[in-house]
Amino acid sequence: MSDPVENPLREGLARERVPQPCTMIIFGASGDLTKRKLVPALYSLGRDRLLPSAFSVIGVARRDIGDEAFRQSMRESCDKFARRRPVEEALWKTFSDGLFYCNGTFESPDTYTKLKKQLDELDEKRGTRGNRVFYLSTPPNEYPAIISMLGQAGLINRDGDTPFTRVIVEKPFGRDLQSARSLNRTVHDSLRENQTYRIDHYLGKETVQNILVFRFANGIWEPLWNSKYVDHVQLTVAEAIGVEGRGGYFESAGIVRDMVQNHMFQFFCLMAMEPPVAFEAEAVRDEKLKVLRALRLLPSDPKLVAQNVVRGQYSAGAVGGETRMSYRQEKGVAPDSNIETYVAMRLFIDNWRWAGVPFYLRAGKALPKRVTEIAIHFKRAPHAIFPSAAAEIERQPNVLTIRIQPDEGIALNFFSKVPGPTTDVLPVPMEFRYGTSFGAEPPEAYERLLLDCMLGDGTLFTRGDEVEASWTFIDQIEKAWAQSPPTDFPNYASGTWGPDAAEQMLQRDGRAWRRL
Amino acid sequence: MSEAEDRLRLFKKGDAIEVPFTKVESELRALWRHAAEGKPGEPRRPVTRACLWNLIVAVDTQALVEMKALTDHVGRQFPARTILVGPIETHPGEDEGEIYSFVQAHWRAGEAHATGSEQVTLLSTGAAATRLPSLVRSLLVPDAPTAMLWLDTPTHESAVRELTFEVDRLIIDSRSLEREADLDQYDLLSVHSPSLEFADLAWIGISPMRSLAAALFDPPHDPAQLDQLTRVRVTSGIAGTQARALLMLGWLADRLGWHNLRRQKGSAIARRWTATRRHGGEVQVELQTELGGASHGVTGLLLEKESDRWSLRRDTGAIDVTAPGLPMRSQPARSHTNAELVVAALGARGRDPSYREGLRKAIEFLQAHS
Ligand SMILES: NC(=O)c1ccc[n+]([C@@H]2O[C@H](COP(=O)([O-])OP(=O)(O)OC[C@H]3O[C@@H](n4cnc5c(N)ncnc54)[C@H](OP(=O)(O)O)[C@@H]3O)[C@@H](O)[C@H]2O)c1
Numbered sequence: 001m002s003d004p005v006e007n008p009l010r011e012g013l014a015r016e017r018v019p020q021p022c023t024m025i026i027f028g029a030s031g032d033l034t035k036r037k038l039v040p041a042l043y044s045l046g047r048d049r050l051l052p053s054a055f056s057v058i059g060v061a062r063r064d065i066g067d068e069a070f071r072q073s074m075r076e077s078c079d080k081f082a083r084r085r086p087v088e089e090a091l092w093k094t095f096s097d098g099l100f101y102c103n104g105t106f107e108s109p110d111t112y113t114k115l116k117k118q119l120d121e122l123d124e125k126r127g128t129r130g131n132r133v134f135y136l137s138t139p140p141n142e143y144p145a146i147i148s149m150l151g152q153a154g155l156i157n158r159d160g161d162t163p164f165t166r167v168i169v170e171k172p173f174g175r176d177l178q179s180a181r182s183l184n185r186t187v188h189d190s191l192r193e194n195q196t197y198r199i200d201h202y203l204g205k206e207t208v209q210n211i212l213v214f215r216f217a218n219g220i221w222e223p224l225w226n227s228k229y230v231d232h233v234q235l236t237v238a239e240a241i242g243v244e245g246r247g248g249y250f251e252s253a254g255i256v257r258d259m260v261q262n263h264m265f266q267f268f269c270l271m272a273m274e275p276p277v278a279f280e281a282e283a284v285r286d287e288k289l290k291v292l293r294a295l296r297l298l299p300s301d302p303k304l305v306a307q308n309v310v311r312g313q314y315s316a317g318a319v320g321g322e323t324r325m326s327y328r329q330e331k332g333v334a335p336d337s338n339i340e341t342y343v344a345m346r347l348f349i350d351n352w353r354w355a356g357v358p359f360y361l362r363a364g365k366a367l368p369k370r371v372t373e374i375a376i377h378f379k380r381a382p383h384a385i386f387p388s389a390a391a392e393i394e395r396q397p398n399v400l401t402i403r404i405q406p407d408e409g410i411a412l413n414f415f416s417k418v419p420g421p422t423t424d425v426l427p428v429p430m431e432f433r434y435g436t437s438f439g440a441e442p443p444e445a446y447e448r449l450l451l452d453c454m455l456g457d458g459t460l461f462t463r464g465d466e467v468e469a470s471w472t473f474i475d476q477i478e479k480a481w482a483q484s485p486p487t488d489f490p491n492y493a494s495g496t497w498g499p500d501a502a503e504q505m506l507q508r509d510g511r512a513w514r515r516l
Numbered sequence: 517m518s519e520a521e522d523r524l525r526l527f528k529k530g531d532a533i534e535v536p537f538t539k540v541e542s543e544l545r546a547l548w549r550h551a552a553e554g555k556p557g558e559p560r561r562p563v564t565r566a567c568l569w570n571l572i573v574a575v576d577t578q579a580l581v582e583m584k585a586l587t588d589h590v591g592r593q594f595p596a597r598t599i600l601v602g603p604i605e606t607h608p609g610e611d612e613g614e615i616y617s618f619v620q621a622h623w624r625a626g627e628a629h630a631t632g633s634e635q636v637t638l639l640s641t642g643a644a645a646t647r648l649p650s651l652v653r654s655l656l657v658p659d660a661p662t663a664m665l666w667l668d669t670p671t672h673e674s675a676v677r678e679l680t681f682e683v684d685r686l687i688i689d690s691r692s693l694e695r696e697a698d699l700d701q702y703d704l705l706s707v708h709s710p711s712l713e714f715a716d717l718a719w720i721g722i723s724p725m726r727s728l729a730a731a732l733f734d735p736p737h738d739p740a741q742l743d744q745l746t747r748v749r750v751t752s753g754i755a756g757t758q759a760r761a762l763l764m765l766g767w768l769a770d771r772l773g774w775h776n777l778r779r780q781k782g783s784a785i786a787r788r789w790t791a792t793r794r795h796g797g798e799v800q801v802e803l804q805t806e807l808g809g810a811s812h813g814v815t816g817l818l819l820e821k822e823s824d825r826w827s828l829r830r831d832t833g834a835i836d837v838t839a840p841g842l843p844m845r846s847q848p849a850r851s852h853t854n855a856e857l858v859v860a861a862l863g864a865r866g867r868d869p870s871y872r873e874g875l876r877k878a879i880e881f882l883q884a885h886s
Contacts, residue, residue, distance in 0.1 A: 090834030097845075098843075433631070
C-alpha cells in the first residue's frame with residue numbers, strides 16, 4: 001500500500017492533533033462521572049476545535065429516557081462543569097445534535113443489538129465511518145459482561161484499525177492480583193492490548209506529564225537523579241476531605257487500593273524510571289513496568305511489614321477550622337471498620353540507579369490540607385566548611401519539589417548567605433509556578449485522555465502487565481494486614497498529619513516527613 | 517509619608533514612578549526589595565519577580581495611551597519585562613532632546629504570595645530617540661528571549677528599526693497597514709533577518725479559520741482533492757486594507773503550490789486571479805468583500821472541486837462548516853482583542869514557519885499582472 005498523502009494545510013498547525021471521525025459510546029451515561037467529567041470534557045474539546053469533523057456520542061444506561069432528556073441533562077452538566085462556562089449556544093447546537101441515548105441493561109443482549117443498529121445508522125447519517133470508542137464508566141463488576149457482550153455482538157473490530165475499536169476502562173482495574181488477571185483475560189479474549197485504554201486520570205494532569213519533560217528535556221537533572229546524590233524521596237498525596245458520602249465504596253477499597261495502587265504508583269514510576277527511548281506508548285510503559293518489577297518485596301512476617309508500611313484511620317477532629325466526624329461515623333461505613341484511610345510506606349527499588357535509596361510514600365484523607373507532591377532530598381555537601389551554619393544545613397538539605405496540586409510547579413531549595421558580617425545561611429527557594437509562568441489555562445485531565453484515546457495514543461494509559469505488577473506488590477500488604485488486623489484504629493485525629501507510627505518509621509532512619 | 521514610602525506605595529499599586537533613565541535597574545531593584553519587606557514588626561512577604569520574555573514595545577506618540585493600556589493588560593497576563601519606547605520617529609535637525617523614564621509593576625492577583633513583572637517606559641523628545649536603542653539594549657534581562665511589538669509600518673526612518681535585527685521575535689500587525697503594498701516592508705525585514713520569527717496578529721487572527729480549513733482534509737478525508745480545486749473564494753467582512761484575506765490566499769497558494777498567478781478582470785469588491793495548480797490545471801481565485809455581516813478580515817472560505825464544495829462561513833458568534841458527506845456544524849468564534857492576540861503571539865502560535873511563505877505569496881497576488 002502506498003503511503004497516505006499528507007495534508008498540506010497542516011504545516012504549522014500540526015500541533016493541533018485532530019482525531020478521525022468516530023462515535024464514543026459511554027456505558028453508564030446517567031452516572032456521576034459522565035456528568036461531571038466525560039461529557040463536559042468532550043464539549044471543551046469541541047470548543048477548542050479538537051473533536052473530529054464527524055463525531056457522535058451514544059450514552060447507554062438503564063433508565064428509560066430519550067435523546068432529548070439526555071441532551072438536556074448533559075446541557076445542565078456542561079453548564080455546571082465544563083472548563084469554559086456557560087455553554088455557548090452555537091457550539092451546543094452542533095455538539096448536542098451528535099448526542100444520543102440508548103437504554104438497556106448491560107447484561108441483556110438486546111441492548112447490544114439495539115446499540116449496533118443505532119451505530120450503523122449514525123455511521124451512515126453522520127459520517128463516523130465505523131470508528132468507535134467505548135467508555136466503561138460503570139460499576140467495575142459490569143466490565144467483564146460489557147466487554148464480552150461487545151465481542152459477541154460483533155461490535156469490536158479486532159483486526160486492524162480501519163475501522164478502529166478502542167475501549168476505555170475506568171478504575172479500579174481489579175481489587176487484587178487475581179481479579180486484575182481475570183479481568184485482563186476477559187479483555188484479551190475480545191480485544192488486542194493496544195485497543196485497551198486503562199484510564200488513570202492522574203496521568204492526564206499537566207504536572208504529572210511535566211515530570212517527564214522536566215527529567216528528560218533538561219540535561220542537568222539526570223546526572224543527579226540516582227543513589228549517588230539522592231538521599232531519599234518523599235511522595236505525598238494528602239487530601240483534606242474525608243470519604244464525602246462514598247463510604248460504601250471506600251469500605252470495599254481503602255486508601256491503598258483507591259490511591260496508591262494506581263495514581264501514586266504511576267507518578268512514582270515516572271519519577272523513578274529510566275529514560276525511555278521515545279515518548280511513545282510502549283517505550284514509556286516498558287520503563288514504568290521495570291520500576292514496578294524492581295520493587296523490593298516485603299518480608300512475609302506481618303510484624304516486619306509493619307516496619308515498612310503504616311496504616312491509619314481518622315477519628316473526629318477539625319480540618320481547616322471545620323469539625324469533621326470520624327471515619328467510622330461516615331455514611332455507609334461499619335462502626336467497627338478496619339479500613340485504612342491513611343498509609344505510609346518505605347519502598348526500595350532494587351536496581352543500579354536507586355540501590356539503597358528509600359522512597360517514602362504517604363497518602364491519607366482528613367489531613368490538614370490538600371497537597372500532592374514529590375520531594376527529592378539530596379545528600380548534604382560532603383564536608384562542612386561553615387561551622388556556624390552546620391546546624392541549619394544539617395536540618396534542611398537541598399530539596400527539589402515537584403508539586404502536582406495545588407500551586408502546580410517546581411521548587412529547588414538551596415542555601416544562601418544571609419546578608420551581614422557573619423556566615424549565617426538560610427535555605428531559599430527557586431521557584432517555577434505554572435500559574436504565573438503560563439497564562440493559558442490547562443485542559444482538564446479527562447480532555448487530554450479522551451483526545452489521546454481517539455487519536456490512538458496509549459502513552460498516558462496503563463498497560464495490563466503494569467497493572468498486574470502493581471497489584472503483585474499491593475497484594476503483599478493486603479495479605480499481611482488481613483493476617484493482623486489493626487488494634488489501634490482510629491489512630492489519628494482528622495486535621496493532623498497521620499499516625500505517630502508514620503513519624504517513627506522515618507525517625508528510625510534518621511529522617512522526618514516534610515511539614516507541608 | 518516620606519518620598520520613598522510614597523514611591524513604594526505607588527509601586528505596590530502598580531502605578532508608574534518616574535526615575536532617571538540612568539538608574540532604571542537600580543531603582544527597580546530597590547523597589548522590589550522594599551516590596552518584599554513587610555510593615556515594621558510584620559514578617560517578610562515573599563515576592564516573586566517573574567520574566568519569561570523581554571518585550572520591547574515601539575510606539576508612536578499618538579498611540580501611546582492606547583499602547584500603554586495594551587501593555588498593562590499583557591503584563592498582567594504574561595510575565596515579561598516590558599520596555600515601552602516612544603516616540604520612535606526622528607526628524608533631521610531636531611534639538612538634542614531628553615529621555616524620560618518610568619517604572620511600574622504588573623501584579624498578579626489571587627495568589628498566596630505576590631508575583632509581579634515589570635514595565636519600563638522610555639519617552640524621548642527631539643533627537644534623543646536615536647539613543648533609545650542603546651538604552652533598551654542595556655535593560656534587557658539576560659537569558660530571556662526578546663520579542664518586539666511594532667504595530668506600525670516598519671519604516672526606515674524609525675530609530676528602533678535597528679533593534680529588529682537583534683530580537684528573537686517580531687510581533688507585527690498587518691491589519692494596521694495603510695496600504696496593502698506595505699506588506700512587502702515585512703518581506704524586506706524577513707529577507708534581512710532570516711532567523712527572525714514573525715508573529716503577525718493578522719495571521720494569528722485567521723488561525724481558527726486556517727485550522728478549520730485544514731481539518732476538512734485530515735484523514736480519512738483525501739487531501740489529494742486539494743490539488744484538484746477549481747475555484748477558491750475568500751470573503752472579507754471589512755473595508756480597506758485586506759491583509760487577512762490576502763494572507764489567507766497567500767497561505768493556500770503556498771501550501772497548495774499554486775504558481776503563475778495572473779490577475780483577471782474583477783472589481784474593487786471582487787478581485788480575481790487565475791493560478792496554475794501544483795500538478796497542472798487552473799484554479800480560479802477570488803477575494804470578495806461583503807460588508808454587513810461579521811466585521812472580520814476573513815468571513816468566508818469556499819473551496820470547489822467540480823460539484824464538491826467545502827465552505828466556512830463566519831457570522832458574529834460562530835463559524836459554520838460544511839463539507840461533502842458531513843453534517844453541517846458550527847464552531848464558536850469570537851473576535852480577539854489586541855491584547856489577547858499579543859499574548860498568543862508570545863506563545864507557541866507566534867512561531868509559525870509557514871508565515872513567511874504565506875506572506876510572500878500574498879505579495880505575489882498583489883503584484884500579479886494580467
Ligand atoms: N465519579 C467519579 O468521580 C469517578 C472518579 C474516578 C473513577 N470513577 C469510576 O467510574 C465508574 C463510574 O462511576 P460513577 O460514579 O459515574 O458511577 P455511578 O454514578 O454509580 O453510575 C453508574 C452508571 O452505570 C449505570 N448502570 C449500573 N448498572 C447498570 C446495569 N446493570 N445496566 C445498565 N446500566 C447500569 C447506571 O445507570 P442507571 O442510573 O440508569 O441505573 C449509571 O449510569 C466507576 O467504575 C468508578 O469507580 C468514578
